[in-house]
Amino acid sequence: MIFTLNRDKSRKLIEGLTEAAIIVRGASVVMSNAAARNLLGIGIEGVDVRQVLPHPALIERLVRGGLTGPEEIEAAGFGGSRRHWLARIAPLGDGAILVRLIDRSEARAAEQMRVDFVANASHELRTPLATLIGYTETLREHTGELDGETQGRFLAIVHEEARRMQRVVEDLISLSRIEAEKFTTPTEAVDLEQLIEVAVESAKRMADERGSALLCKIEPGLPPVAADRVQILQVLDNLITNALRYGEPGTPVEVSASLEDEMVHLRIVDQGEGIAPEHIQRLTERFYRVDTSRSRSLGGTGLGLSIVKHIVERHRGRLTIESEVGKGTTVHVLLPVAAGSLS
Ligand SMILES: Nc1ncnc2c1ncn2[C@@H]1O[C@H](COP(=O)(O)OP(=O)(O)OP(=O)(O)O)[C@@H](O)[C@H]1O
Ligand SMILES: [Mg+2]
CATH class of the missing domain: 1.10.287.130 (Signal transduction histidine kinase, dimerisation/phosphotransfer (DHp) domain)
Incomplete structure (x- = not known):
């Protein structure tokens, strides 16, 4: 049976594709789907493809002719400065070419x-x-x-x-x-209060050297969290060390924990120099430091917060860093309560 696509069917077909897709004939865009119009502009139909997809290698392949089967071309330079695409092009017969843009x-x-x-x-x-x-x-x-x-x-x-x-x-x-271990969520019921005590005890010497008091505020009757004990201790150690290291000597560091919406909310608060907003979202990148030489001279590797982030993610928890320059920093960690611990 011979099956020819008419215009209506072609349109339905490309509108059904989730990725951006256009059909090119000659050097013009003759049809586009909603995703393509979103990405490349509402009025692209009827426009020269050179203006729509300004990528020399891709244009060359679309305009030169002689396309006998599907091909793939890596392309960038349209749809946003940091976007990379895999253009899948396929001849549809009588000179028309289907272009699908896969986001890479x-x-x-x-x-x-x-x-x-x-x-x-x-x-x-x-x-x-x-x-x-x-x-x-x-x-x-x-x-x-x-x-x-x-x-x-x-x-x-x-x-x-x-x-x-x-x-x-x-x-x-x-x-x-x-x-x-990213995909194995810890399930052991862990008493966070006890871990905080251990972490605070081991940070005591550093706190004394800096003349900082370590204050703990744990809500009474806090349920256990579903956690990996060693890893949560690693989180506490890093966050308390950071608060002491980058906090103002002589000012207190506060560690608190309370129950909120079936999650335990841990906060580590310091009164230090704070962190400028442009740095905050990058702090959990490996080796990212606001002041590299300062961190190095204090013994830091710049990996602490990326370790913290990965641990919190593994626990299906949440990490947020709040900071005000000149005032101080609060790190929030939300951890899920152990199964069956809430009445
Ligand atoms: N409480 C804080 N106040 C101000 N800046 C902070 C605070 N915590 C972290 N930072 C900044 O974030 C950077 C990254 O912290 P991170 O814990 O990842 O590394 P580090 O402390 O330098 O080294 P490491 O933790 O591996 O010993 C630090 O170098 C510092 O610039
Ligand atoms: Mg650190």
């Missing part, structure tokens, strides 16, 4: 993130490694010339840099473990 922006962004991550991780390790090599070379080549005190100072630097590399590697391992 997310895949491209994920790929870019992976590339950046490897570059950043290498850089984070290369810097202390260079220091380590420099100092050990000096120690080896000038053994007889350096006095005991200088040698001791150099060795202390070597040790500190090696420790920094160890921290980076440990944090990276921790991050990849958490990511590997």
Whole structure:
């Protein structure tokens, strides 16, 4: 049976596609679906395809002719500056070509993130490694010339840099473990109050050194959360350390927990310099720091908050950072209550 598509059927067909689709004949757009009009402009039908899809390789393929079967072309430059597309083009017969635009922006962004991550991780390790090599070379080549005190100072630097590399590697391992477990939601009923006590106890020395009081406000009768004990302790450790590290010395840090809509709401509040809005959404990126040299000098790897974010996601919880420059920062973590703990 010979089946020819008339205009009505063609229109129904491309309107049924979820991705942006146009039909091109000659060099004009002869038909488009709603997604394409949304993306490329309402009035694209009848317009020269060179104006609608300004991508040289794609245009060339559409206009040159000789298309015998479906082809795919990667394209960018339309529909938004950061968008990447896979254009699937297919001849429909009598010179008409169907163009479907598959959104590849997310895949491209994920790929870019992976590339950046490897570059950043290498850089984070290369810097202390260079220091380590420099100092050990000096120690080896000038053994007889350096006095005991200088040698001791150099060795202390070597040790500190090696420790920094160890921290980076440990944090990276921790991050990849958490990511590997991403799809197994923790179910153990964990007493958050007890974990807060443990975290506060281990941050006590740092708090004393900075003259900061650590205040706890736990709502009485708080139900247990569905959690991985070790990972929640990691969250608490990082957030309390951040609050102390970036808080103003001498000002208190407050940790509180209360029940809200079947979730336990944990807050860590500091009175520090705060974080400017443009940085806040980027803080959970790996190695992102507002002031890299400052964080480094305080022993930070810049991985803490990305670990926190991954842990909270694994727990089906929520992380939000609220901050006002000059006043301080509040980090909110919402964690689901353990099953069967609410009456
Ligand atoms: N409470 C806070 N107040 C102000 N700035 C903060 C606060 N918490 C985090 N930051 C900023 O966010 C950055 C990232 O924090 P994150 O915990 O990921 O890394 P870090 O503390 O530098 O290192 P790490 O946690 O790996 O030891 C910090 O370098 C700091 O600039
Ligand atoms: Mg940190």
